[in-house]
Structures are given as structure tokens and as C-alpha cells.
Amino acid sequence: LKLRQKDGQLKGRKVIVTAGGTLEPIDPVRYISNRSSGKMGLAFAQAASEAGAEVLLITTSDLPVPFGVEVKRVETAQQMLDAILARYDWADLVVMAAAVADYRFSQPAEQKIKKQAEHQALHLDLVENPDILAQLGAAKTHQYLIGFAAETNDLLAHASEKLKKKHVDMLLANDVSKENIGFGYDTNELLILEPDKSPITLPLASKLELARKILLDVAKKIK
Numbered sequence: 001l002k003l004r005q006k007d008g009q010l011k012g013r014k015v016i017v018t019a020g021g022t023l024e025p026i027d028p029v030r031y032i033s034n035r036s037s038g039k040m041g042l043a044f045a046q047a048a049s050e051a052g053a054e055v056l057l058i059t060t061s062d063l064p065v066p067f068g069v070e071v072k073r074v075e076t077a078q079q080m081l082d083a084i085l086a087r088y089d090w091a092d093l094v095v096m097a098a099a100v101a102d103y104r105f106s107q108p109a110e111q112k113i114k115k116q117a118e119h120q121a122l123h124l125d126l127v128e129n130p131d132i133l134a135q136l137g138a139a140k141t142h143q144y145l146i147g148f149a150a151e152t153n154d155l156l157a158h159a160s161e162k163l164k165k166k167h168v169d170m171l172l173a174n175d176v177s178k179e180n181i182g183f184g185y186d187t188n189e190l191l192i193l194e195p196d197k198s199p200i201t202l203p204l205a206s207k208l209e210l211a212r213k214i215l216l217d218v219a220k221k222i223k
């Protein structure tokens with residue numbers, strides 16, 4: 001057990017970490033979601049807490065929360081956005097590790113949807129969710145913003161575009177099509193992008209080791 005270091009690298013810093021895939025309701029008993037486990041976000045919450053930060057974890061995941069970390073449980077992208085905005089001024093650092101659903105149902109049904117008559121197909125209408133990270137990037141005052149990119153192809157090109165478009169300070173990209181990387185695994189391999197810098201690859205390691213390494217580096221940058 002590693003307790004919070006009172007004189008750690010992030011001592012006195014306020015950190016918001018988001019984790020897990022959002023759940024978007026179809027009706028009272030069904031939802032759509034994605035394969036995010038929340039482990040990368042939990043690793044960042046633990047590493048930040050160990051380094052002496054005050055951590056608010058905003059999560060959809062049921063996994064156990066690291067000791068000493070404040071937790072706010074949410075389900076939808078909209079709830080996640082509201083929870084972050086309520087504390088955005090407070091934060092020095094935001095780690096947006098959640099896999100936010102890009103779409104939600106335009107009109108979640110109030111009652112359970114019944115099977116259609118005569119075996120007919122069911123059509124559901126999706127509308128775009130707010131892009132939380134892009135909103136945070138646009139509203140940034142003093143916060144250091146870390147975003148992620150989950151890609152299955154053209155990692156560098158797609159991730160570079162997200163870095164610019166969302167005005168983040170650091171973008172961590174992972175190729176989720178590879179074995180042992182990203183969704184569900186305890187390990188990851190990350191490509192780190194920062195504005196006006198050459199990309200750096202952090203080779204396969206546990207999510208906790210990666211989070212510790214990255215936060216050490218970030219701590220120096222926000223000094």
C-alpha cells in the first residue's frame with residue numbers, strides 16, 4: 001500500500017480524472033456503451049493521489065476507487081460534462097480518460113420498449129453528444145489538459161488532429177486494435193503528443209506505471 005505523499009510531485013494540486021465508458025439510455029432497462037473498462041483513468045487517479053494531489057474521479061466504472069480519492073459516479077456524457085464543469089475552476093489538471101459515447105438516443109423511452117409487431121425492425125434515432133474535451137479546451141484558463149485518442153488505424157495522423165482541434169496540452173494515443181493495449185487490459189502502450197514537439201512512444205507497461213511516469217513529467221511542466 002502506497003499512501004499519498006504529502007510532499008509528492010503534485011502536492012496541493014487539484015486533479016480531475018474521468019474514467020470509463022458513458023452509458024446512454026435507450027429506455028429504463030437498456031443502454032448503449034463501449035468497451036472501456038475505466039482502468040486507465042483509475043490508474044491516473046491512483047498515481048495523482050500518490051503524488052500528493054487532491055483527486056476528483058468522475059467515473060462510470062464500478063471498479064474499486066483508489067484510497068483517498070473523491071469519487072462522483074455518473075452514467076451519461078451529459079452528466080459527466082455537468083460534473084466536470086461544476087469543478088473546472090477548482091482544477092489545475094484534467095485527465096480525460098473516459099470513453100465518452102459520441103452519440104446518445106434523441107428520445108430515451110420512458111417505458112420499456114416492447115418488441116415490434118410482425119418481426120419488424122426497430123429504428124432508433126441518435127444525436128451527437130457534447131464533446132467534453134473540446135469544450136474544456138475552449139474554456140481553458142489555467143488548467144493543464146490531458147486528452148486521449150483511441151484509434152484502430154493511422155494513430156499519429158488521427159491523434160495529431162485531435163491534439164490541435166481540442167486545444168489540449170498533451171494527447172495520449174493508443175492503438176486499441178492491438179493485443180494487450182487499451183480497452184480492458186491492465187497494460188497499455190501510449191504515443192505522447194504535445195504541441196510543437198516530436199511524438200514520444202511509451203512502450204508496453206502497466207497502466208499504473210504509465211500514469212506515474214506521465215504525471216511525473218506533467219508535474220514539472222505545471223510547476
Ligand code: CTP
Pocket residue numbers: 077096097098099100101102129130131132133134146147148149150151162
Ligand atoms: N471525448 C469527449 N467527449 C466526446 C468524445 C470524446 O470528451 N463526446 C474525449 C475523450 O475522453 C478523449 C478524446 O476526446 O479524451 C478523444 O476521444 P476519441 O473517441 O478518441 O475521439 P473523438 O474526438 O470522439 O473522435 P472519433 O471517435 O471519431 O475518433
Ligand code: CA
Pocket residue numbers: 100101102
Ligand atoms: Ca469518440
